[in-house]
Amino acid sequence: MSQQKSDYADDVTIDETLDDLPSDAELDVTVENLEANGFEVRVVETADDALDAVTSLIPDGASVMDGHSTTLEEIGFMDHLMSGDHPWENLHAEVFEIDDDDDRFAARRRAQTADYFVGGINAIARTGELVAADRSGSRIGAYPFAAGNVVIVSGVNKIVADLDAAFDRLEAVAYPLENERAKDAYGVESAIAKQLVFRQELTEGRTTVVLVREQLGY
Template structure:
């Protein structure tokens, strides 16, 4: 039986205005998250390379934002960083689960950020959600301009009607099997100063 591919609502591909991005940045700072706003995707890539600490184990979350920007390649293939993915034995799901939950640093993205400063990440397995929430000592998110939305209701609608259909189609093409939307993490604030950083990009990247 063929699983139908949901149709993505392409209005969520449009980048937010500079004013909306600036409102989101200010709100995130008010919720304890460090924010860097950059103009371009190459600028975000450069900033992430500057922010990643040397000598610490870095875990790259599965993310189209990281892949398309070249950040995944920088961390996992360049040899400049200690890549946790490169250290883990291929196919060892248990080690991936245990070590991936509590890395020194996780770098990834989210699927929506509200102008009020809430961050939302969705997942099929949930592998990136535990380190985002508490497991990683340091969290770094790269967020494209199209992910900034007015409020929480719109953020949830963006996940269900745009991000999930896009991921579903990607999984069908890459792996021959559908994705599922099984977990959504809502990050209201960060209580540990300096733990979480969001790099907001004034260009769209990822989905």
């Protein structure tokens, strides 16, 4: 069953000042700075619009892998990917059909080099940087180099003033919620073990950020 932010929001205390929707002016500045840093940006109104935007970015025949993201669950991307109602090679399904643990781990590592890697982010600085963290690195490993193309989907609630605030959001919003999810899903606590600051995309057109004017994910 798809996970939603609301599944865990009542179980933890977060800094809600770092999870507010930005003003139109703040959003405009964020888009301008992301684009100046080499990211393609699409701003959409709703989760349904976000799903349409993501699917329109991925060409027929491309290999597709995802990094776990509540936002992808909330916009319906994971249901769409796993339904098979698309013209892509679904690496996620291929990986998790493998029974042997070592072989599956190796396949997950190879899947980081997918033609299109789709995932979320934990914070976006208005100054134009993206911040994310993982326990294992299985999501953020693809972002800086491994994947051919990257599509990052985020609710605009993840936009904060600057990098310092982005790190604060990671600690005070994303981690508490992800920790609850990890305990529920895997029976272990999460950790901010591997952290990425994605300051610039130097390959034109490689990384697209889809910003949704809704409060999604963490």
